[in-house]
Amino acid sequence: MDTINVLAFDLGASSGRGMLARFDGTKITLEEVHRFPHNFSVLNGRAYWNIVSLYEEMKEGMRLCKEPLSGVGFDTWGVDCGMIDAQGNLLGMPGSYRDAALDQENMDSVLASFVPEEKDHDKAVQEGERYAFSQTGIASLAYNTLYKLCYQQKAMPEQMKAADKILFMPNLIEYLFSGVVHSEYSIASTSQLLDMKEKKWAVELMEKAGIAPSLLAPLDYAGKDLGPLRPEIAREVGQEKLHILSVSGHDTACAVAAVPAREEEFTFLSSGTWSLMGISSKTMLEGEQVIRDKISNEGTWDGGYRPTVNIIGLWLNQELRRSFRREGKEYSFARMNEMAAAEKPLQSFIRPDDFMQPGDYPEKIRAYCAKTGQPVPQTDGALIRCVLESLAMRYRQVYQSLKPYITWEEKLYIVGGGAQNQVLNQFTANALGIPVITGASEATAVGNIMEQLYALGAYRTREEKCNILAASFDTAEYLPQDTAVWDEAYRRFEQLYQ
Ligand code: ADP
Numbered sequence: 109m110d111t112i113n114v115l116a117f118d119l120g121a122s123s124g125r126g127m128l129a130r131f132d133g134t135k136i137t138l139e140e141v142h143r144f145p146h147n148f149s150v151l152n153g154r155a156y157w158n159i160v161s162l163y164e165e166m167k168e169g170m171r172l173c174k175e176p177l178s179g180v181g182f183d184t185w186g187v188d189c190g191m192i193d194a195q196g197n198l199l200g201m202p203g204s205y206r207d208a209a210l211d212q213e214n215m216d217s218v219l220a221s222f223v224p225e226e227k228d229h230d231k232a233v234q235e236g237e238r239y240a241f242s243q244t245g246i247a248s249l250a251y252n253t254l255y256k257l258c259y260q261q262k263a264m265p266e267q268m269k270a271a272d273k274i275l276f277m278p279n280l281i282e283y284l285f286s287g288v289v290h291s292e293y294s295i296a297s298t299s300q301l302l303d304m305k306e307k308k309w310a311v312e313l314m315e316k317a318g319i320a321p322s323l324l325a326p327l328d329y330a331g332k333d334l335g336p337l338r339p340e341i342a343r344e345v346g347q348e349k350l351h352i353l354s355v356s357g358h359d360t361a362c363a364v365a366a367v368p369a370r371e372e373e374f375t376f377l378s379s380g381t382w383s384l385m386g387i388s389s390k391t392m393l394e395g396e397q398v399i400r401d402k403i404s405n406e407g408t409w410d411g412g413y414r415p416t417v418n419i420i421g422l423w424l425n426q427e428l429r430r431s432f433r434r435e436g437k438e439y440s441f442a443r444m445n446e447m448a449a450a451e452k453p454l455q456s457f458i459r460p461d462d463f464m465q466p467g468d469y470p471e472k473i474r475a476y477c478a479k480t481g482q483p484v485p486q487t488d489g490a491l492i493r494c495v496l497e498s499l500a501m502r503y504r505q506v507y508q509s510l511k512p513y514i515t516w517e518e519k520l521y522i523v524g525g526g527a528q529n530q531v532l533n534q535f536t537a538n539a540l541g542i543p544v545i546t547g548a549s550e551a552t553a554v555g556n557i558m559e560q561l562y563a564l565g566a567y568r569t570r571e572e573k574c575n576i577l578a579a580s581f582d583t584a585e586y587l588p589q590d591t592a593v594w595d596e597a598y599r600r601f602e603q604l605y606q
């Protein structure tokens with residue numbers, strides 16, 4: 109078989125990368141052709157992604173590939189979108205889900221508006237959350253596209269009026285490179301605008317929220333050839349025959365497509381800026397408890413479900429690192445782990461998901477520990493350890509909410525950049541009391557590549573896919589240790605939620 113070359117652009121919340129895959133029929137060889145840092149910027153109090161710079165960086169990534177490519181695919185973080193007008197012009201910079209305006213209050217006011225007959229605000233919010241879940245199968249999270257669009261109606265009505273279509277980030281990028289206007293299922297599932305059961309837009313909910321359903325582009329699925337690059341771009345990057353292959357636009361769906369599980373049913377943690385814990389599932393999870401546990405029935409690359417809980421993730425570590433840098437201390441992630449490992453175990457915990465906004469994290473964490481009567485971390489290492497142990501404890505809490513649905517062998521597959529964090533992997537095995545198996549650290553790009561190879565007919569079955577993953581990427585296993593100590597400490601962690 110001739111070697112197949114495909115390029116995956118994988119935009120995470122902390123960096124973008126262009127990964128070139130060469131597939132020889134058995135094995136993928138990955139080359140990182142281009143990596144570029146990116147972050148949101150706050151302008152005039154509002155958080156934006158720099159789509160112009162992302163676009164230029166991706167063109168540069170294409171230019172750097174010297175061999176002819178059989179496909180290029182794009183995946184990004186969830187929920188965010190840009191808008192175009194009826195003439196196809198881009199309307200402003202896409203807003204970031206970290207915008208401080210996308211808070212609980214904004215979400216609650218939308219939820220309460222779904223049940224205007226209920227005059228008690230708290231009850232209306234609860235009822236509204238049930239309604240939103242019943243229409244979508246997705247948990248209400250303050251940064252979902254639904255709540256952002258409602259905010260935009262109030263904050264930027266003129267721009268919303270000018271909008272003809274809303275395009276989710278990967279689909280916006282595909283549009284800029286090809287002119288094709290569509291919404292891919294997996295990324296659309298993160299918006300809370302899609303009825304996951306019926307697999308069509310949740311029109312009634314949108315109308316109640318005052319969002320015109322015509323704003324959404326037609327829904328379709330990964331695996332399609334979206335057509336060639338715009339001719340002027342193809343010429344510029346020297347890839348005149350390159351076609352865009354539609355992959356699951358949501359990076360988490362890509363990461364799950366790269367889990368090296370031979371079984372069809374498995375439990376995963378996609379670990380990066382976010383930690384996404386979930387299970388593969390043939391059906392949606394529903395009911396009161398699912399709503400309370402904030403489980404979202406997000407979409408897989410092939411049109412299925414992967415009930416998932418969003419956990420704040422290694423954003424905490426990234427924010428600590430940025431804070432240390434501001435104090436003049438430059439630590440690598442590996443160095444941060446050494447510092448954490450040297451500290452006393454299980455001293456103090458935070459509730460990870462309470463830390464969404466950027467800021468002075470050492471100060472925020474110390475203040476939280478003082479307020480909750482726990483030992484205040486005194487060193488940088490102690491702060492890092494507190495974050496890693498708290499994340500592992502939160503993983504345990506989420507795992508317990510998923511456990512009623514786990515009918516297969518208890519083990520957790522971890523993929524993504526965070527799989528390189530050996531300290532956290534071990535903490536996770538200890539906290540959950542089950543084996544942890546780590547897979548590709550570039551899982552999001554690998555999933556994107558596997559989906560392109562599938563679209564090109566390079567493999568067909570799950571078994572063939574697992575053989576390719578096994579031949580291409582190492583795995584490692586972590587067995588639980590000191591579980592009695594972690595069990596005792598978990599009781600202290602749980603008290604923070606009472
Ligand atoms: P995203 O896709 O959200 O940008 P990644 O999947 O690239 O995130 O994961 C980034 C995270 O991976 C970093 O926040 C860091 O915590 C972790 N990481 C990266 N490299 C290492 C390393 N060498 N050791 C430990 N952790 C690492």
Ligand code: LRH
Nearest residue numbers: 185186187298359360382
């Ligand atoms: C992780 C992720 C996650 C959420 C968040 C906003 O990168 O895609 O699944 O949707 O971004």
